[in-house]
Amino acid sequence: MTRKTVKVDVLARVEGEGALKVVLRDGKVESAEFNIFEPPRFFEAFLRGRHFVETPDIVARICGICPIAYQMSGVHALENLLGVKVEGPLRDLRRLIYCGEWIESHVLHIYMLHAPDFLGYDGGVQMARDHGDAVKRGLQLKKVGNEILQLLGGREIHPVNVRVGGFHRAPRKRELAPLAEKLKWAREAALETARWVATFDFPERERDYTFVTLRHPDEYPFNEGRIVSNKGLDISAAEYDAHFEETHVAHSTALHSHLRDGGGAYLTGPMARYNLAFEQLSALAKETAREIGLGESCRNPYRSIMVRAVETIYACDEALRVIENYEQPDRPFVPVEPRAGVGHAATEAPRGMLYHRYQIDDAGTIADAQIVPPTSQNQACLEEDLIDIIGGFSDLPHKELQYRCEQTVRNYDPCISCATHFLKLEIDRG
Amino acid sequence: MEARKPRLAVWKFASCDGCQLSLLDCEDELLAIAGAIDIGYFPEATRGEVKGVYDLSLVEGSVTTAHDVERIHEVRRRSKTLITIGACATSGGIQALRNFADVREYISIVYAHPEYIHTLETSTAISEHVPVDFELRGCPINKGQLVDVVSAFLAGRRPNTQAHSVCIQCKLKGNVCVMVAKAMPCLGPVTHEGCGALCPSYDRGCYGCFGPKETPNAPSLSGWFAGMGMDSKGLERIYRTFNANAEPFRKESERHDAQDRKG
Numbered sequence: 001m002t003r004k005t006v007k008v009d010v011l012a013r014v015e016g017e018g019a020l021k022v023v024l025r026d027g028k029v030e031s032a033e034f035n036i037f038e039p040p041r042f043f044e045a046f047l048r049g050r051h052f053v054e055t056p057d058i059v060a061r062i063c064g065i066c067p068i069a070y071q072m073s074g075v076h077a078l079e080n081l082l083g084v085k086v087e088g089p090l091r092d093l094r095r096l097i098y099c100g101e102w103i104e105s106h107v108l109h110i111y112m113l114h115a116p117d118f119l120g121y122d123g124g125v126q127m128a129r130d131h132g133d134a135v136k137r138g139l140q141l142k143k144v145g146n147e148i149l150q151l152l153g154g155r156e157i158h159p160v161n162v163r164v165g166g167f168h169r170a171p172r173k174r175e176l177a178p179l180a181e182k183l184k185w186a187r188e189a190a191l192e193t194a195r196w197v198a199t200f201d202f203p204e205r206e207r208d209y210t211f212v213t214l215r216h217p218d219e220y221p222f223n224e225g226r227i228v229s230n231k232g233l234d235i236s237a238a239e240y241d242a243h244f245e246e247t248h249v250a251h252s253t254a255l256h257s258h259l260r261d262g263g264g265a266y267l268t269g270p271m272a273r274y275n276l277a278f279e280q281l282s283a284l285a286k287e288t289a290r291e292i293g294l295g296e297s298c299r300n301p302y303r304s305i306m307v308r309a310v311e312t313i314y315a316c317d318e319a320l321r322v323i324e325n326y327e328q329p330d331r332p333f334v335p336v337e338p339r340a341g342v343g344h345a346a347t348e349a350p351r352g353m354l355y356h357r358y359q360i361d362d363a364g365t366i367a368d369a370q371i372v373p374p375t376s377q378n379q380a381c382l383e384e385d386l387i388d389i390i391g392g393f394s395d396l397p398h399k400e401l402q403y404r405c406e407q408t409v410r411n412y413d414p415c416i417s418c419a420t421h422f423l424k425l426e427i428d429r430g
Numbered sequence: 431m432e433a434r435k436p437r438l439a440v441w442k443f444a445s446c447d448g449c450q451l452s453l454l455d456c457e458d459e460l461l462a463i464a465g466a467i468d469i470g471y472f473p474e475a476t477r478g479e480v481k482g483v484y485d486l487s488l489v490e491g492s493v494t495t496a497h498d499v500e501r502i503h504e505v506r507r508r509s510k511t512l513i514t515i516g517a518c519a520t521s522g523g524i525q526a527l528r529n530f531a532d533v534r535e536y537i538s539i540v541y542a543h544p545e546y547i548h549t550l551e552t553s554t555a556i557s558e559h560v561p562v563d564f565e566l567r568g569c570p571i572n573k574g575q576l577v578d579v580v581s582a583f584l585a586g587r588r589p590n591t592q593a594h595s596v597c598i599q600c601k602l603k604g605n606v607c608v609m610v611a612k613a614m615p616c617l618g619p620v621t622h623e624g625c626g627a628l629c630p631s632y633d634r635g636c637y638g639c640f641g642p643k644e645t646p647n648a649p650s651l652s653g654w655f656a657g658m659g660m661d662s663k664g665l666e667r668i669y670r671t672f673n674a675n676a677e678p679f680r681k682e683s684e685r686h687d688a689q690d691r692k693g
């Protein structure tokens with residue numbers, strides 16, 4: 001019997017700190033652990049006792065790379081609780097700011113974190129020596145996403161302008177106009193990005209995933225909709241806890257999310273959205289997907305880089321749509337008054353669905369908060385990928401196998417810092 | 431022979447990754463920076479690693495575990511110049527809210543099996559553990575300031591950052607004071623400049639994400655807030671956010687906490 005262990009002590013090019021351990025026995029994967037040694041930061045605990053209006057600023061700090069996702073799920077959950085509907089231009093502006101985050105996050109992942117795996121570099125900076133034009137295009141494209149965040153939010157990391165009920169200040173129509181020009185360039189650059197990543201060599205591996213995403217009748221999912229899966233799930237965000245559970249086990253680093261009643265691991269994020277909402281992409285995004293050979297559904301996790309590129313085209317199109325139709329509202333926010341209750345929301349962070357639940361009292365003080373970040377939701381699925389997929393590569397020499405394992409994790413764009421539930425791990429080096 | 435380029439390392443402790451991400455968000459300068467230095471260790475950006483000593487270490491995040499305490503000493507030993515970036519690294523960050531609470535209670539709120547969790551009762555700044563050559567404030571840091579600090583290091587000069595208040599920046603920008611004109615509580619008078627007076631420019635008061643400025647008079651500002659109707663709970667909370675453990679903010683929040691308990 002031969003037994004070998006593939007270990008990566010500090011997993012590079014992911015957000016936060018993680019490690020990986022895969023044990024192979026006679027060429028089959030015996031166990032796979034994606035370990036996270038991010039120390040706990042206790043957000044859910046210290047949200048208790050805060051006033052609800054502080055939520056967007058506090059939850060943004062969970063993650064520097066997708067602060068908008070936290071702000072959006074937080075404000076939507078609270079508005080659900082307070083019985084407030086944010087509509088018209090304010091609702092559109094929220095889609096716009098989310099487009100900014102999708103663009104910067106997807107492009108960072110594509111160019112700096114994931115493409116180097118396919119082209120054989122340690123990172124984007126090293127890749128720039130041979131692929132200077134591509135990296136420059138990526139950086140400029142990412143910058144357009146960040147410019148949306150800067151204009152609407154004040155800055156790209158932890159924007160200051162989001163509040164429960166809307167924004168502190170709504171932009172004037174003419175402030176948005178220069179963005180439109182940049183977005184037209186960005187849309188072209190996103191198209192070239194899609195064509196570029198389509199030339200990479202993809203391992204031919206597919207899995208029968210349970211995809212979970214939001215579904216809205218008229219739009220590609222961002223902020224609102226029912227939670228659905230390709231295996232029959234169709235619930236409101238308020239029913240989340242009845243259908244999903246998080247478990248805390250000694251041998252694992254993290255709370256793992258599963259579907260209850262044996263539903264098992266599931267995948268959220270770009271591939272889930274793409275497979276369940278393809279029809280709602282913009283015409284150009286759909287056309288490009290067909291042109292680069294992606295088809296209407298994709299079950300190969302390595303091709304998620306192509307899906308991200310297609311979603312980037314969509315985000316540019318959607319941002320342009322919002323800017324072209326925008327009329328400045330009379331007031332930048334809908335006034336909100338505290339009342340006791342419980343509120344829920346899920347939104348689509350770039351890397352997957354993010355669920356929030358808050359309970360507040362009559363004075364608006366938070367009594368309880370629950371936050372389930374995308375990485376927590378994808379963690380079990382990621383480990384299943386390692387077990388299912390890596391087994392097929394077990395003949396590779398050690399270094400290449402290790403590289404393949406890392407790449408498999410990076411398919412997910414895991415965001416470890418924001419995984420508020422992750423634990424410090426004692427790694428078993430036995 | 432070409433002179434060896436200075437070698438950079440970027441380290442992470444408890445944090446949201448936002449401050450080190452600021453480096454990757456310098457889209458216009460990134461390749462120039464990467465041309466002037468050798469990236470020796472920066473796991474968020476590259477899997478390559480050069481072992482040994484680093485000329486410049488940028489440290490993000492706060493110390494929250496026993497292992498962190500050991501690790502920061504090792505980082506110091508291996509760094510010629512050590513610069514901390516962000517509120518986590520310079521004041522303990524938002525995770526320092528545990529310093530005012532019972533961490534065991536926090537653990538039991540979040541985790542089903544508290545016995546699996548190993549964490550210190552406090553979250554502390556890097557400078558409480560090792561000597562630090564320069565501290566860059568902000569949650570997150572301002573990337574313009576980051577580029578300046580890295581350039582200053584390369585040029586052997588002092589960074590150009592100021593320690594005055596957000597108020598001064600508002601005046602320079604020509605902002606109308608949100609406290610005077612709109613009766614919004616604003617921490618600008620006691621907060622360190624660096625953001626370019628962002629919040630007042632977006633019609634809201636400053637919430638102090640750059641931490642205390644030099645010689646702040648927080649008790650006086652609290653008096654103004656109280657006059658605007660803020661109660662002692664509110665006063666306690668306003669100083670307890672992203673720089674809750676920075677001394678002037680900590681002292682002021684504790685004063686109101688004590689008052690609140692007296693009733």
Ligand code: SF4
Pocket residue numbers: 061064157158445446447448449450490491515516517518519523524568569570571
């Ligand atoms: S200071 Fe703020 S932005 Fe920087 S790492 Fe800490 S939480 Fe993130």
Ligand code: SF4
Pocket residue numbers: 160596618621622625626627628629630635636637638639640641
């Ligand atoms: S105004 Fe205050 S809270 Fe707002 S960004 Fe500046 S320092 Fe941070």
